Amino acid sequence: MSAPGNNSLNAARRAAELDALAAGEVVDLLVIGGGVTGAGIALDAAARGLSVALVEAHDLAFGTSRWSSKLVHGGLRYLAKGEVALAHESAVERGILMTRTAPHLTRALPQLIPLHEQISRGGAAFVMAGLRAGDALRRTARTPSALLPSPRRVSGPEALALAPGLRSRGLRGGLLSFDGQLTDDARLVVALARTAAGLGARILTRLRVTTATGDGVEARDLVADRTVTLRARSVVNAAGVWAGALVDSVRLRPSLGSHVVVDGGRLGIGGTALTVPVPGERSRFVIVLPQRNGLVYIGLTDEPFDGPIPDEPVAPAADVEFLLGVASSVLATPLTESDVLGSYAGLRPLLEGTGRSADLSRRHAVLTARNGVLTVVGGKLTTYRKMAQDAVDAAVAAAGLPAAPSRTHNLPLVGAGSRDHLSTVDASSRLVASYGTEAPRVAALASVDPLLGAPVAEGSEITAAEVVWAVRHEGALDAKDVLHRRTRIGLVPTRSAAAQERVADLVTRTLAGLAPAT
Numbered sequence: 001m002s003a004p005g006n007n008s009l010n011a012a013r014r015a016a017e018l019d020a021l022a023a024g025e026v027v028d029l030l031v032i033g034g035g036v037t038g039a040g041i042a043l044d045a046a047a048r049g050l051s052v053a054l055v056e057a058h059d060l061a062f063g064t065s066r067w068s069s070k071l072v073h074g075g076l077r078y079l080a081k082g083e084v085a086l087a088h089e090s091a092v093e094r095g096i097l098m099t100r101t102a103p104h105l106t107r108a109l110p111q112l113i114p115l116h117e118q119i120s121r122g123g124a125a126f127v128m129a130g131l132r133a134g135d136a137l138r139r140t141a142r143t144p145s146a147l148l149p150s151p152r153r154v155s156g157p158e159a160l161a162l163a164p165g166l167r168s169r170g171l172r173g174g175l176l177s178f179d180g181q182l183t184d185d186a187r188l189v190v191a192l193a194r195t196a197a198g199l200g201a202r203i204l205t206r207l208r209v210t211t212a213t214g215d216g217v218e219a220r221d222l223v224a225d226r227t228v229t230l231r232a233r234s235v236v237n238a239a240g241v242w243a244g245a246l247v248d249s250v251r252l253r254p255s256l257g258s259h260v261v262v263d264g265g266r267l268g269i270g271g272t273a274l275t276v277p278v279p280g281e282r283s284r285f286v287i288v289l290p291q292r293n294g295l296v297y298i299g300l301t302d303e304p305f306d307g308p309i310p311d312e313p314v315a316p317a318a319d320v321e322f323l324l325g326v327a328s329s330v331l332a333t334p335l336t337e338s339d340v341l342g343s344y345a346g347l348r349p350l351l352e353g354t355g356r357s358a359d360l361s362r363r364h365a366v367l368t369a370r371n372g373v374l375t376v377v378g379g380k381l382t383t384y385r386k387m388a389q390d391a392v393d394a395a396v397a398a399a400g401l402p403a404a405p406s407r408t409h410n411l412p413l414v415g416a417g418s419r420d421h422l423s424t425v426d427a428s429s430r431l432v433a434s435y436g437t438e439a440p441r442v443a444a445l446a447s448v449d450p451l452l453g454a455p456v457a458e459g460s461e462i463t464a465a466e467v468v469w470a471v472r473h474e475g476a477l478d479a480k481d482v483l484h485r486r487t488r489i490g491l492v493p494t495r496s497a498a499a500q501e502r503v504a505d506l507v508t509r510t511l512a513g514l515a516p517a518t
């Protein structure tokens, strides 16, 4: 086992820890799946003093957790469906992430609903009442208004000042509200896994479970090309939309959600997100989400998905067309297909139920199979911490594990600091938003050698130092891990192609110990 407090994940640590477990060491809890749910479970259990192993078939955040809208929701949409408890839970979890556990990876996102002819005066009053209800949820969750200000109506000129690219014809004003936004969903997963690793959890990627029982798993080690048996006192299946492949009794109704990626300069909305009503639907919206790096993600569809679950879902052309069309309805210059820099899609691991997938509950559940394997499914990225707590509570009860109560509500993730502290960290705001209090170490690595300070491709803001950091500390094992999960260069395929060779070379050199030391 690695030294206590060591939160660096890398190939050498993986190999040593896997060897120890394959040799017969028994852990208290083994979690299958390295998405936000599995990483959250590993952290919750390790923080209670349990010995933990997490096994992931591909890489951290390989599955749905990297395809989200990257929002930390306050629960408004659940309120609209009458799911008050779920809405409250979401607001509480948003507050925990934004104020205590991950202030560095989250920020307040202003969201504007432009009031054009699509929304009647009555409709606007109805939506505003909903936003006020969402604000009441924020208050009950004790999230300060200094962080997430209350909603308000803005005039037409103010709406245009916030988002100059809006169509001014017919613009009566807008409804402005605030929600939480992640720097990136995959980086949240990596931060969770590293924080768990710092508490002793073994985080093992490239390990595909083929059979799971209540006291262990058989898995294929994709690095050493061998089969290993890992033993545990309890096993939790957090394989998301793939959970049913490991436990027959788990029935899911996956739903596909797509986003398109465009250049923010093309839209002219600055840092303000837009919430655009879908014509003919009362409470369905398309969201236009500006990112810190100048890209904008436009989402979101929600359609039932049948058939075998692909490793990497693809956004259907019809979804891309639909999203561009709805977003364009409020823009001065409509978007066309030539504006699309990339697209992505993910599958929601929703519990089977009746009705349209958009209407299925986002509640989570912990299910116990006959063979003793616990499965946790459903839920949202925002509520990962509560899902993890419930899953570990169930494992502790079922296996009689000696564990303290959950303490993750008050446990800062790697790189976290108060917003005041983060504002004084000596590094660029881009680095602080990705690495938090670790940003100066990444910046120091970039200053060791001009080559490390250089971008990995022309026009990219990601430096070679960040690639080396990803391999040394964030568990990246190859170029794809870096391009698609530690950084999100991969969301724009042309940029990914341009950076591929340099990133692959840096990964190889770092794994071989040839990159400079910090």
Ligand SMILES: Cc1cc2nc3c(=O)[nH]c(=O)nc-3n(C[C@H](O)[C@H](O)[C@H](O)COP(=O)(O)OP(=O)(O)OC[C@H]3O[C@@H](n4cnc5c(N)ncnc54)[C@H](O)[C@@H]3O)c2cc1C
Residues within 6 Å of the ligand: 032, 033, 034, 035, 036, 037, 038, 055, 056, 057, 058, 059, 060, 061, 062, 063, 064, 065, 066, 067, 068, 069, 070, 071, 072, 073, 207, 208, 209, 210, 238, 239, 240, 241, 242, 243, 246, 255, 256, 257, 258, 300, 345, 346, 347, 348, 349, 378, 379, 380, 381, 382, 383
């Ligand atoms: C389009 C879209 C947008 C969304 N937007 C938001 C949002 O803005 N905010 C929000 O709160 N929520 C959002 N969600 C929901 C959220 O993304 C998911 O609920 C969450 O990411 C699910 O995480 P998970 O860890 O349960 O599953 P996953 O992230 O899919 O993780 C499961 C992991 O298990 C691994 N695995 C599978 N089989 C095996 C095996 N046999 N052995 C080992 N490992 C295995 C997979 O490789 C995968 O990494 C969105 C969902 C979608 C689809």
